[in-house]
Amino acid sequence: xxxxxxxxxxxxxxxxxxxxxxxxxxxxxxxxxxxxxxxxxxxxxxxxxxxxxxxxxxxxxxxxxxxxxxxxxxxxxxxxxxxxxxxxxxxxxxxxxxxxxxxxxxxxxxxxxxxxxxxxxxxxxxxxxxxxxxxxxxxxxxxxxxxxxxxxxxxxxxxxxxxxxxxxxxxxxxxxxxxxxxxxxxxxxxxxxxxxxxxxxxxxxxxxxxxxxxxxxxxxxxxxxxxxxxxxxxxxxxxxxxxxxxxxxxxxxxxxxxxxxxxxxxxxxxxxxxxxxxxxxxxxxxxxxxxxxxxxxxxxxxxxxxxxxxxxxxxxxxxxxxxxxxxxxxxxxxxxxxxxxxxxxxxxxxxxxxxxxxxxxxxxxxxxxxxxxxxxxxxxxxxxxxxxxx
Numbered sequence: 001x002x003x004x005x006x007x008x009x010x011x012x013x014x015x016x017x018x019x020x021x022x023x024x025x026x027x028x029x030x031x032x033x034x035x036x037x038x039x040x041x042x043x044x045x046x047x048x049x050x051x052x053x054x055x056x057x058x059x060x061x062x063x064x065x066x067x068x069x070x071x072x073x074x075x076x077x078x079x080x081x082x083x084x085x086x087x088x089x090x091x092x093x094x095x096x097x098x099x100x101x102x103x104x105x106x107x108x109x110x111x112x113x114x115x116x117x118x119x120x121x122x123x124x125x126x127x128x129x130x131x132x133x134x135x136x137x138x139x140x141x142x143x144x145x146x147x148x149x150x151x152x153x154x155x156x157x158x159x160x161x162x163x164x165x166x167x168x169x170x171x172x173x174x175x176x177x178x179x180x181x182x183x184x185x186x187x188x189x190x191x192x193x194x195x196x197x198x199x200x201x202x203x204x205x206x207x208x209x210x211x212x213x214x215x216x217x218x219x220x221x222x223x224x225x226x227x228x229x230x231x232x233x234x235x236x237x238x239x240x241x242x243x244x245x246x247x248x249x250x251x252x253x254x255x256x257x258x259x260x261x262x263x264x265x266x267x268x269x270x271x272x273x274x275x276x277x278x279x280x281x282x283x284x285x286x287x288x289x290x291x292x293x294x295x296x297x298x299x300x301x302x303x304x305x306x307x308x309x310x311x312x313x314x315x316x317x318x319x320x321x322x323x324x325x326x327x328x329x330x331x332x333x334x335x336x337x338x339x340x341x342x343x344x345x346x347x348x349x350x351x352x353x354x355x356x357x358x359x360x361x362x363x364x365x366x367x368x369x370x371x372x373x374x375x376x377x378x379x380x381x382x383x384x385x386x387x388x389x390x
Contacts, residue, residue, distance in 0.1 A: 003041055003295040004371050016367075024349040032348045032378055037172070037323060039238040039369035043280065044288035047237060050279035054272065063271035066092075072281035073246060077231070080205065080286065083215045089248050089255065091262060092269045096202050096230050096245040100166065101127045103228055103247065106261040107196045107254070108133055113162035115154070115195070118357030121172045125357060136162055139358045140174065145316050145327065147174035149182055151189050164196045165189070170203045170213060170320035173356055173365045177211040177319040180219045187220030187227075196254075198228045202245070205236040205289055207320040208297050217250065225251045228258070233277040236289060238369075244273030296322050299368045299375045306379030311389045313382075322369035325353075329362035331389060339364070346381035 009017045010028045016036040017028050024031065042048065054060070070087040077083045093099035100123075108114060110132035116124055118137045128135050138154040140147040167186055170177045178186075190197040199216040207213045217229055232245035249255040279285070300318050307315040307324075312331035315324055328338040335354065342348050342364060353363030368375055 003292070004373070006371050006373070007040060007042065009040070020349050024343055026343070026347055026349055030347055032346075032374060032381070034367045034370070034374075034378060035349045035351050035365070037235070037367060038240050039322070040371060040374070041238055041292070041369065043237045043239055043276075044285050046279045046282055046284040046288075047239060047276050050275045051272065054275055060271065063269050063274050066269070066274065069274050069278045072278045073231075076281040076286075077215075081213070081215050081218075083218055085248055086250070089250050091247040091249070091258060092274070093245045093247055093262075093267065094243040094270065095234060095240070096200055096232050097123045097127060098243070099230050099245050099247045100124060100198065100200065101131065102258065102261050102265070102267075103196075103198045103230075104128060104131045104133060104164070106258045107228075108163045111161070112164070113159065115162055115165040116357060117149075117165075117167065117171075119173060119353060119360030119363070120166075120168050120356055121200075122351075122355040122357075124166050124168075134161065135357075137358045140171075142359075145314055147171060147176045147316075149185055151185055154189070155193075158193060162193065162195060164198060167197060167199045167216070168203075169199055169201050169216060170207065172203060172321055173323050173325045173351070173353075173360070173363070175316055175318040175321050175323065175325055177207055177213055180214050183214060183216055183219035187216070187223040190226055191223055194226075196226055196228065197223060198230065200230045202230065202232050202235045203321045204231065206293065206296070206322060208293065208300065208318065211319040213320065217248075225253070227251070228254060233280045237276075237280040237285065239273070239276050239280070242270060242273035242276050244270055244277055295372075296369060299370075299372055300324070302372065303366070303368055303375050303379065306376075306383070310383060310386050313386070322367060324366040324368050326364050326366060327362055328364065331386070335361055341385040342382070345385040346378070348378055348381060 016033040020026050020033050074085050077085045113134045113136040114128050115136045115138050118139050125135050141150040204213045229248040234240040303324055304315045307313050314327040351365035353360035
């Protein structure tokens with residue numbers, strides 16, 4: 001795989017590029033799409049070959065016999081994360097936003113509070129509100145630009161209506177890989193307040209050298225009767241359009257409640273996603289991820305070095321994910337002003353920090369999963385857009 005090779009995604013019904021004119025006023029031939037969290041790279045050849053076999057067969061019926069799929073998940077989790085998963089723990093959902101929504105409906109009631117450690121992935125808030133539950137924002141603290149837990153402050157604001165915590169691990173958009181001690185602190189918090197813990201670990205394969213992701217189920221095995229794990233191939237292998245994810249539940253009581261929701265909603269798997277995920281969780285897929293992370297590490301370094309040359313901008317130290325989280329508060333500008341410079345002058349489409357909740361207003365999120373030349377171009381544009389500060 002040559003990650004430097006640009007791929008023209010315009011006209012392919014790609015959200016990132018084809019929706020950029022309507023949402024940002026930027027044409028694809030002038031703008032840089034660095035917002036939606038998918039990659040500008042093709043997945044490993046084994047995934048493409050799995051689809052080609054489906055196309056050659058030419059019949060696209062209901063998917064059955066998921067033994068190879070379940071075994072691929074078990075193999076990946078054991079070999080990449082040291083986590084033993086029983087096949088009966090695994091539920092297949094239409095992605096992890098869907099998986100999170102199913103958890104909300106399975107384990108909470110309308111009016112219940114659901115805790116988010118903000119700023120955090122914006123879809124969580126959207127589905128909580130749509131389900132008639134209350135978003136409880138527990139802001140993360142910052143120390144030297146890095147997100148930190150602030151559990152005493154969170155406990156002081158609890159009302160007793162809270163029923164669930166959704167943890168983003170590794171954290172999006174902060175890029176943190178939570179330590180074992182931090183994960184245990186979150187688990188203890190949930191146990192003290194009788195909260196279901198939903199651990200969204202979709203970025204757990206996208207971790208940089210010097211950092212190690214710890215699966216919550218391993219970090220705090222004592223919380224198994226309150227824990228729901230969520231993982232997916234989609235972010236790791238750039239197959240988000242397959243809309244496939246896994247909700248993994250060891251506790252039989254939680255599993256029964258979740259199964260009831262799945263059955264009540266008539267959910268069954270997407271056969272294309274099942275074949276793609278089975279192919280991805282393989283030695284060939286693992287080698288591709290290793291190559292990907294070396295490349296993304298180079299992009300991360302280039303981007304951070306470039307941002308460091310612009311007074312007033314600070315790139316959060318990225319331990320995982322390919323989503324740079326840049327703080328513009330040092331410019332002294334209002335959000336509308338620095339956003340205008342990025343979008344109107346630099347012509348870069350990014351995610352606005354305010355959409356991630358409390359603590360995000362001074363930030364923008366940049367997607368670095370693109371050819372390195374695009375990262376270099378983004379830096380050149382930002383340097384020009386903020387040249388008067390230098």
